Amino acid sequence: MKPDTKRVAKLRKLVGSAGGPAAFAKSYSQEDADKPIDHTYVSQILNGHRSFGEKAARNMERRAGLPDGYFDLPDEENINPRLAHLNKLLEDQPDYVIDEVIKDVDSLVELLKKTKGNGTQ
Secondary structure (H helix, E strand, C coil): CCHHHHHHHHHHHHHHHHCCHHHHHHHHCCCCCCCCCCHHHHHHHHCCCCCCCHHHHHHHHHHHCCCCCHHHCCHHHCCCHHHHHHHHHHCCCCHHHHHHHHHHHHHHHHHHHHHHHCCCC
């Protein structure tokens, strides 16, 4: 499979899980990126009207908060991009900060389980 084809397949998977190009652009665009993701550009890539070469893939990764090289990683190395983003945020933090985040996430998950169990959302 050509790199361009592999990249488009991975982008298609992300866009599909987000709910389409507009939803992908809205939910993945990073505030600190040089510019937001344009949903029409994403559609053009997915429809084969634009190429998704090296430069375009790196720009999309940066604008979407994905790890560098995400679109070129072998499938088994592709992790959930949301988890990759979280990892990127925490990678330079001291252990005590990471431990606090883990405690907070554990508490939030427990609260969500209780809320869901009570039929409220």
